[in-house]
Amino acid sequence: MSVTREEVAKIASLARIKMGDEELDRMVPELNNILDWVEQLGEVDTSGVEPMTAVIPNKLRLRDDVVDAIPETSGGRREDILANAPAAEHGFFGVPKVIE
Amino acid sequence: MPENANELTNLGIKAIRDGVAGGEFTAREVAEAFNAAVASASELNAFIVTTPDHALAAADATDAKRARGEDLGKMGGVPIGMKDLFATKGVQTTAASHILEGFKPQYESTVSQKLWDAGAGMLGKLNLDQFAMGSSNETSYFGNVNSPWKKDGTNAAMSPGGSSGGSSSAVAARIAPAVTGTDTGGSIRQPAAFTGICGIKPTYGRCSRWGVVAFASSLDQAGPMARSVEDCAIMLEAMAGFDPKDATSLEMDVPNWEAALDADLTGKKIGIPREYRMEGTDRAILDSWEQGKAMLRDAGAEIVDVSLPHTKYALPAYYIIAPAEASSNLARYDGVRYGLRDLPEGAGLQDMYAATRAAGFGDEVKRRVLIGTYVLSAGFYDAYYTQAQKIRTLVAQDFEKAFEACDVILAPTTPTASFPLGSLNDDPLTMYLNDVFAVPASLAGLPAMSVPATVNSDGLPLGLQIVGKPFDEQGVLNAGLAIEQRAGFDAKPEKWW
Numbered sequence: 331m332s333v334t335r336e337e338v339a340k341i342a343s344l345a346r347i348k349m350g351d352e353e354l355d356r357m358v359p360e361l362n363n364i365l366d367w368v369e370q371l372g373e374v375d376t377s378g379v380e381p382m383t384a385v386i387p388n389k390l391r392l393r394d395d396v397v398d399a400i401p402e403t404s405g406g407r408r409e410d411i412l413a414n415a416p417a418a419e420h421g422f423f424g425v426p427k428v429i430e
Numbered sequence: 431m432p433e434n435a436n437e438l439t440n441l442g443i444k445a446i447r448d449g450v451a452g453g454e455f456t457a458r459e460v461a462e463a464f465n466a467a468v469a470s471a472s473e474l475n476a477f478i479v480t481t482p483d484h485a486l487a488a489a490d491a492t493d494a495k496r497a498r499g500e501d502l503g504k505m506g507g508v509p510i511g512m513k514d515l516f517a518t519k520g521v522q523t524t525a526a527s528h529i530l531e532g533f534k535p536q537y538e539s540t541v542s543q544k545l546w547d548a549g550a551g552m553l554g555k556l557n558l559d560q561f562a563m564g565s566s567n568e569t570s571y572f573g574n575v576n577s578p579w580k581k582d583g584t585n586a587a588m589s590p591g592g593s594s595g596g597s598s599s600a601v602a603a604r605i606a607p608a609v610t611g612t613d614t615g616g617s618i619r620q621p622a623a624f625t626g627i628c629g630i631k632p633t634y635g636r637c638s639r640w641g642v643v644a645f646a647s648s649l650d651q652a653g654p655m656a657r658s659v660e661d662c663a664i665m666l667e668a669m670a671g672f673d674p675k676d677a678t679s680l681e682m683d684v685p686n687w688e689a690a691l692d693a694d695l696t697g698k699k700i701g702i703p704r705e706y707r708m709e710g711t712d713r714a715i716l717d718s719w720e721q722g723k724a725m726l727r728d729a730g731a732e733i734v735d736v737s738l739p740h741t742k743y744a745l746p747a748y749y750i751i752a753p754a755e756a757s758s759n760l761a762r763y764d765g766v767r768y769g770l771r772d773l774p775e776g777a778g779l780q781d782m783y784a785a786t787r788a789a790g791f792g793d794e795v796k797r798r799v800l801i802g803t804y805v806l807s808a809g810f811y812d813a814y815y816t817q818a819q820k821i822r823t824l825v826a827q828d829f830e831k832a833f834e835a836c837d838v839i840l841a842p843t844t845p846t847a848s849f850p851l852g853s854l855n856d857d858p859l860t861m862y863l864n865d866v867f868a869v870p871a872s873l874a875g876l877p878a879m880s881v882p883a884t885v886n887s888d889g890l891p892l893g894l895q896i897v898g899k900p901f902d903e904q905g906v907l908n909a910g911l912a913i914e915q916r917a918g919f920d921a922k923p924e925k926w927w
Contacts, residue, residue, distance in 0.1 A: 380823055
């Protein structure tokens, strides 16, 4: 399978990466080389094989049902969370206007 | 700087820790010696930022503890380099990307915190391939890392490997006694092999991923890189352990790997996977593999032939799975919560995302995000992603079967020695092939390490890889120790920086 320039432009738009004409021209053959190469996976008979979901057998834990049990991942850290925001105002993340 | 500064920077973890504990020198002297070595090695470009004050503060704390007669910890008095993929509180953490330039985490990663708790200090944040995507350390926004090694008789800048290239360069150049690395598809083992040092990726889940900038979460594992197997054992003990903040963290005790090191392999079986004899592998690499077998036989082990039939498919499967996970993980870089924002005049929210990510990601990162987006998209998901995950199951089953016949597997770490920077840039695929021997163990989540074996005719280091059963880091370290003792690798890069 190979991708066309239009398809790469569509993928870039889905991935929210702006790409100019020159960059698209460069990207199309590079992606096609990689996609041609991974095509060989189709040779492998995988009927009856389960896709891997967990590489090491490990049971999923439930945390204790306690508010703020782990301080680093709990609430009350608004200043920390906003500290690296490119635009933070009045305790919120600032974004361009989204409603006309 | 004390007169013994050069001698101090030749020491590894154990020698520093024991020397500080025994009063031969102070932790402050050690930190000052390494801070000076780091400051004079800017040509290597191994560090993105240096943190000499952090190293000194940790050293002073260790010296004060010693004065009070307290326990100094597993890494007491040892200054280390921290790969710039670990979040460090108040210290810029970039993953070598423009999009995270200036990002100062408000928290400390679990692994780095454990190292500080064990008495280590930080020399600085180490350069790497951008978001750990690369095998030569040429994708960093902050410039290539130079290996301290040169091909005999040439002056070309050589690759330190990747993605942990700043890490490998710093340890090989003796500007850090040990460093952290992370390994998604070979990023600890390949750079260790390229620079003549040791590095171990433990079983998936041993080291917490909390606070490690995510690349491919089902593969990412942290591990130590140092100049001896014993130093790797010590540092891995300090890094590993259960962490409730990581959903895939192993709820297991950390063994005392250092104390149980034993190079006597009597009764052990070493598997030699026949599929690893691949076209395109250097003659010198194959020769070193033969020497490795002889060394392990000499240590008492029996060499047995094993088969890993899906080896050929591991690398292409990896280049679907890892980009797929990356495209999802990297969706968080949106110009809203942290990092770069590019807001063109009059742009709306969607335009801002696209402009920010265009400006903030390098070419290799974009390539992988696009591949990941494509293989996960409607209509292609089963043909690519599901098929790759099935092949991942087959690769893991190959290892399970092989381990019925052997205790550890011996293989080359890489198909070639280091190459000049810039020599493989034209074709991403050729670059990917560097990890052909490293990726299968990553897909299966197995512990694996690289130890230096010899130098080739160009004077460049070659590594041997040992892969173990799940949770059997001890078996891997012990086989590594047997090779280390017999290889007697003592080559050093000549100082030019």
